Amino acid sequence: MSAPDMLFNYLVVGAILFALGMIGFLARRNLIVMFLSVEMMLQGVAVNLVAFARYHGNLQG
Amino acid sequence: MALFLDIPFPDLARGLWPIALPVLLGLAAVCLLLPRPRGYPGLTGAVLAGAALLAAGWFLIRGGAADPPTVLFYAFAGIAVTAGGLMVTQRNPARAALSFALVVLATCGLFLLQAAPFLMAATVIVYAGAIVVTFLFVLMLAQQAGKSDADHRSREPVLATTAGFVLLGAVLYVLNLTYESSHEFHDMLAQVYSAKQATSIAEIESTLRPPEKEEFFARLLFVAGEGRGVPVPAKLVEKIRWLGSEWPKLRAGGDLDSMKAALDDLDRSSRPSLPAANVGYLGRLLFTEYLVAVELGGTLLLVATIGAIAITSRRTEETS
Numbered sequence: 255m256s257a258p259d260m261l262f263n264y265l266v267v268g269a270i271l272f273a274l275g276m277i278g279f280l281a282r283r284n285l286i287v288m289f290l291s292v293e294m295m296l297q298g299v300a301v302n303l304v305a306f307a308r309y310h311g312n313l314q315g
Numbered sequence: 316m317a318l319f320l321d322i323p324f325p326d327l328a329r330g331l332w333p334i335a336l337p338v339l340l341g342l343a344a345v346c347l348l349l350p351r352p353r354g355y356p357g358l359t360g361a362v363l364a365g366a367a368l369l370a371a372g373w374f375l376i377r378g379g380a381a382d383p384p385t386v387l388f389y390a391f392a393g394i395a396v397t398a399g400g401l402m403v404t405q406r407n408p409a410r411a412a413l414s415f416a417l418v419v420l421a422t423c424g425l426f427l428l429q430a431a432p433f434l435m436a437a438t439v440i441v442y443a444g445a446i447v448v449t450f451l452f453v454l455m456l457a458q459q460a461g462k463s464d465a466d467h468r469s470r471e472p473v474l475a476t477t478a479g480f481v482l483l484g485a486v487l488y489v490l491n492l493t494y495e496s497s498h499e500f501h502d503m504l505a506q507v508y509s510a511k512q513a514t515s516i517a518e519i520e521s522t523l524r525p526p527e528k529e530e531f532f533a534r535l536l537f538v539a540g541e542g543r544g545v546p547v548p549a550k551l552v553e554k555i556r557w558l559g560s561e562w563p564k565l566r567a568g569g570d571l572d573s574m575k576a577a578l579d580d581l582d583r584s585s586r587p588s589l590p591a592a593n594v595g596y597l598g599r600l601l602f603t604e605y606l607v608a609v610e611l612g613g614t615l616l617l618v619a620t621i622g623a624i625a626i627t628s629r630r631t632e633e634t635s
Contacts, residue, residue, distance in 0.1 A: 255379040255388075257586060258501045262494050263376050264429065267392045269486045270371070271399055271418070274345075277479035278403035281349055281472050283465040286450060287408050290415045293446070294399055297422045300434075308429040310548060311587020313600055 257309060264305030271298030333374035334487045340367035342480040348404035349472040352464075364400055368393065375487065387428055395421035406466050409454050416447040433594045500538045500547065503531075504585050511578035516571055519578070532559030554584050 255263070271294055278291030307315040344367050347360035372389065379385055398417035405411040419442040426435040469475070510522040523531040536555050539547040558581055565574050590596045601609050 255377070255382075255385050256501065256505075258494065258497065259377040259379060260384075260388075262490065263388065263392070264425065265490055266371075266375050266487065267395065267425065269483055269490070270396050271422070273479045273483035273486075274396070274399040274403055276482065277345060277476050280475035280478060281469040282403070283468060283470055284408050286454060287402075287411050287466075290402060290411060290450070293442075294402065294415065294418055297395075297418060300438075301422055301425055304426050304429045304431045304434065307431065308589065311589055313589065313593075313596055314604070 261305050261309040264301055268298040268301035268305070271301065334484060334491060337367050337371040337375060338480050338484045340370055342476055345400065345404065346473055346476045349469045349476070350404065350406045350467050351472065352468055368396060384428055387424065391421045391424035391428070395425065408466060409451060412447055412450045412454065416443050419443050430589050431593070433597055503535050503538065507578055508582050511575050511582055516569065516574065519574060532562055551584055554581055
């Protein structure tokens with residue numbers, strides 16, 4: 255995988271995790287499951303930031 | 316809106332269906348699998364979810380050679396997305412918490428693949444070790460009395476999944492557009508990479524051939540500075556401009572080694588590498604550039620600790 259392909263793939267995974275977390279937050283009624291969904295959205299954003307950090311070669315992302 | 320108007324219609328439709336197919340399959344699957352009082356048969360939803368996952372892996376992910384990073388990426392990404400879907404659709408909250416632990420562990424694998432070992436270790440310890448276990452304790456201690464049916468119903472399942480997948484489709488579409496428009500730049504950088512391994516000046520000349528009748532570095536500078544696609548770091552643009560002005564002199568000099576050295580320099584700065592001492596650099600960064608953010612986060616944690624202590628001590632006074 256070349257560097258831009260790798261960035262693209264990780265961004266896709268981050269977007270999917272974010273969208274699934276959003277669906278969970280909107281649809282579920284249990285407060286704890288809603289909180290877990292928000293945490294999953296956060297994981298998606300973290301994957302995004304880490305992928306950009308690797309692509310740009312700095313730790314700021 | 317201008318984004319859509321720029322593109323002629325057939326191109327729009329051609330670029331759309333590889334995104335629309337996995338997104339629509341996933342929408343149907345999650346919509347069927349979300350908990351309902353009288354649920355649909357789980358098998359249909361599971362088959363649709365599997366089809367959505369396969370379609371996403373086939374159409375959305377740009378694969379390459381089957382080298383270890385690619386295989387590991389497929390494995391971790393598949394586990395993360397599957398466990399995420401399970402977490403959202405699971406009726407039992409304890410099982411949802413365990414699926415969330417699996418999501419966290421799989422994303423930690425992705426972090427490690429992207430050269431972020433400290434983040435991986437911290438996430439394993441804090442999320443999978445502390446937060447999920449705390450959630451499991453809360454679930455097992457607090458849900459003893461008065462079983463409600465809140466876990467067996469969803470709030471507007473159709474609207475919620477539609478909202479989520481419309482967002483996902485829009486994000487993927489823009490991502491795809493950005494990827495396509497930055498393609499020429501990366502192709503030209505690949506040309507630089509193969510030119511630096513050439514054995515003669517004629518070979519370098521033939522490798523560095525722009526698509527139109529134009530000077531190679533002028534074209535590269537134009538594509539880099541166009542402002543579309545993945546943003547190009549300013550340092551790299553500066554290096555391309557410098558090499559573009561130096562190149563005629565190097566060519567007139569006719570020294571193969573100095574030409575290759577210049578190309579190697581450009582190639583190295585186009586593929587930046589992270590510092591090997593990950594933790595040391597993170598610490599330096601946190602206490603210089605992001606000092607204010609660290610202090611703010613610390614203050615917030617202090618306030619939260621004081622609040623937690625205040626709430627719990629008041630409750631024990633009332634009961635005793």
